[in-house]
Amino acid sequence: MTNQLFSAAVFGGSFVAGFVGSLTGLGGGVVIVPLLTIAFGVNMRYAIGASLVSVIATSSGAAAAYVREGFSNVRIGMLLEIATSLGALIGAAVAAFVPTAGLAILLGVVLLGSVFAPAHKEDTKTPRAQEADSMGARLGLNSQYPGPHGVTSYSVRRIPLGFGMMGAAGMLSGLLGIGSGAVKVLAMDLAMGLPFKVSTTTSNFMIGVTAAASAGIYLHRGYIDPGLAMPVTLGVVAGSLLGARLLATAASGRLRILFRTVIFALGVEMIYNGWTGRL
Amino acid sequence: MYSDQKMENQMGSLLRAGVILSCLIMLAGGILYVMRHGAEHEAYSIFHGEPAALESIGGILREVRAGSARGVIQLSVLTMIATPVMRVAFAVYGFSRQRQWVFTAISLTVLLLLAFGLSERG
Numbered sequence: 001m002t003n004q005l006f007s008a009a010v011f012g013g014s015f016v017a018g019f020v021g022s023l024t025g026l027g028g029g030v031v032i033v034p035l036l037t038i039a040f041g042v043n044m045r046y047a048i049g050a051s052l053v054s055v056i057a058t059s060s061g062a063a064a065a066y067v068r069e070g071f072s073n074v075r076i077g078m079l080l081e082i083a084t085s086l087g088a089l090i091g092a093a094v095a096a097f098v099p100t101a102g103l104a105i106l107l108g109v110v111l112l113g114s115v116f117a118p119a120h121k122e123d124t125k126t127p128r129a130q131e132a133d134s135m136g137a138r139l140g141l142n143s144q145y146p147g148p149h150g151v152t153s154y155s156v157r158r159i160p161l162g163f164g165m166m167g168a169a170g171m172l173s174g175l176l177g178i179g180s181g182a183v184k185v186l187a188m189d190l191a192m193g194l195p196f197k198v199s200t201t202t203s204n205f206m207i208g209v210t211a212a213a214s215a216g217i218y219l220h221r222g223y224i225d226p227g228l229a230m231p232v233t234l235g236v237v238a239g240s241l242l243g244a245r246l247l248a249t250a251a252s253g254r255l256r257i258l259f260r261t262v263i264f265a266l267g268v269e270m271i272y273n274g275w276t277g278r279l
Numbered sequence: 280m281y282s283d284q285k286m287e288n289q290m291g292s293l294l295r296a297g298v299i300l301s302c303l304i305m306l307a308g309g310i311l312y313v314m315r316h317g318a319e320h321e322a323y324s325i326f327h328g329e330p331a332a333l334e335s336i337g338g339i340l341r342e343v344r345a346g347s348a349r350g351v352i353q354l355s356v357l358t359m360i361a362t363p364v365m366r367v368a369f370a371v372y373g374f375s376r377q378r379q380w381v382f383t384a385i386s387l388t389v390l391l392l393l394a395f396g397l398s399e400r401g
Contacts (some may be wrong), residue, residue, distance in 0.1 A: 004317035007309070041327040053356050057301065060294040061364050067291035074287050078385050079372055085392040092396070138383065143283075208294070208363035209389065215360045216397035220335065222328030226352035227321065230309040233359070237302055 003227060010040060018239025023246055024256040025200075026263070028236055029055045029179040029207075030114055033107060034266040042228065044100040048177030049223030052215050053169070054236040055179045059208035061237055065244065071145050072201040076156060079139070080162040081206055082142070083163045084170035084184070085213035091174025092214035096221060098175070104274030107176050113265030115260050116195075117182035133157035145198050147210065154195055162192040166206075174214035179207040286373040290366050299363030301355045308351030315348050364393050 001009075012033050014112035021028025032054060036047035066072055095103065128203075136142055144153045165187035169180040181203050188199035218224055272278075332338040333353050369387025370386040 001321055002317060003319050003321050004313055006321040007313055007317075039322070042323040044325050045326045048286070053359055056299055056359050056363060060359075060366075061298040064291035064295035067287045070284060072287060074283050074370065075382055076291070077324070078367075078382060078389060081389045082385065082392070085389055085396070089392060089396050138380075164371055205290075205366075210366060212360050212363040213393050213396045215356075216393075219356065219360070222334050224353070224356055225323065225329060226308070226333065226349040226356070227312060227316070228323055230305055230312065230352045234302065234305060234309065237298070 003263070006040070007231040010036070010228070011235040013039060014054065014232045014235025015239035018054075018236035018241075019243040020239075020255060020259050021236075022039070022058075022062075022240035022243030023257050026114070026117060026256065026259055027058075027179060027181050028240060029058065029181075030111060031263060031266060032232060032236065032272050033177060034111065036041040036228075036232070037104070038266065038269055039190070044103055045223050046225050046228055048095070048103070049218045049225065050232040051177040052211050052218055053224060053229045054233040055173075055211045056208050056215060057233050057237050058240050059179060059204055059211065062204055062240070062244065063208070066201040069146070069197075069201065070239070071195075071197045072205055073141070073143050073194070073198055074205075075139070075143075076141050076192075077202045079141070079159075079206050080163060080166045080184075080187075081209050083166035084173070084206055084210040085169040087170025087172075088174035088210045088213040089170075089234055091171040091219040093174075093177075094171075095175050101274045101277055103176060104270050106172075107178075108267045108269075108271030110150065110172060110178065110180075110272060111263050111270060114182045115267070117185070117265045127216070133159070135159050145195055147195070152195070154198065157193045159192050162187045163189055170210050170213070173207075174217075177211075177214075177218075179211065181207055231237045281373065281376050286370070286377075289373075290369055293369055294362055297358065297365060297395055301359040301362065304358060305352055305355035308353075308355060311348035312352060318345055361395070364390070364397070367393060 017028035017031050017035060032051040033047045036042040037044055133156060136159060142155040144151050169183035173180045184203035186207055187200045188194045188202060190198050332342050333349060339350055339353045339357060343354050367386055367390045371383055371390060374382040374386055
């Protein structure tokens with residue numbers, strides 16, 4: 001394929017991934033590597049490098065819109081970014097020694113897991129139902145957010161568990177070039193008991209920092225090719241900008257089911273390819 | 280009082296400016312790249328790494344000065360990576376302005392981790 005045609009096709013594919021990912025709230029970053037390796041025959045390591053750059057772009061690009069809503073918690077985010085950046089550095093350092101077949105299988109497992117990631121959720125947590133956690137109070141992490149019934153206070157619990165899960169999320173991000181937003185949300189929402197909206201918006205902020213931690217290592221190692229990173233990043237950014245402008249409708253609910261099916265199929269394909277040594 | 284919300288608003292604007300700038304540089308480099316190398320054949324199926332000039336900050340800047348399209352795209356990758364780093368640096372400033380020394384130290388730790396990843400030896 002000529003570069004001209006290749007750039008256009010990769011831009012198109014990335015645009016669709018970014019569009020559907022942002023419209024469904026499932027994120028498009030996780031499908032970029034399988035898209036590039038399966039549909040375009042790109043080597044896994046180049047695909048990871050390009051995906052990482054696009055992950056930084058979408059996370060940072062969406063931040064301005066998220067901030068205005070007043071949900072994100074900069075203190076919790078910054079504290080947990082120690083864990084995610086450390087994990088990302090370790091993941092990126094280890095990635096060079098993991099055969100691409102191993103990376104493919106791991107990514108496949110992550111894809112299968114993200115099929116079940118919640119895209120939206122009613123907040124049923126009430127501030128009183130949570131046990132108090134002195135560490136959260138001491139650090140001044142408890143805060144409030146604009147809930148469905150006015151300003152609602154929330155508290156933070158099980159910080160060490162959340163911190164550990166964030167380290168794992170960072171490692172996956174550094175190994176596979178994904179944002180691993182689903183694991184981050186899981187850590188804050190389930191482990192630390194934060195409201196779902198606070199978890200998703202704070203996670204979005206953290207994704208960019210996590211990806212930036214490993215991107216430098218990937219750049220120095222020659223994983224980031226400009227001819228590939230360019231159409232991937234521009235495509236994903238343009239697609240997610242458009243997706244964010246459209247309102248969630250019944251059609252986006254059906255699209256979400258379709259996208260989950262695609263993620264599932266890509267996961268199976270990645271594991272199969274990794275297992276049979278095709279990647 | 281310099282509130283968390285105000286700090287986050289400024290961070291949000293900073294991030295957006297960084298992404299817009301990076302995408303514009305990337306687009307310019309991309310147009311140049313497709314014009315110059317559009318007819319060549321891509322070869323991404325086998326990993327062979329990048330030329331050394333496109334792997335380091337100094338090398339990329341030299342490529343840009345030499346007018347290389349791939350160098351310009353790689354410069355946009357650098358500014359893209361720098362965008363969240365700037366946000367963390369801004370948090371160091373914001374928390375110190377609030378006299379929240381624990382969080383100033385936490386942000387500084389994250390900044391050091393990021394700097395370690397970006398350092399040439401990685």
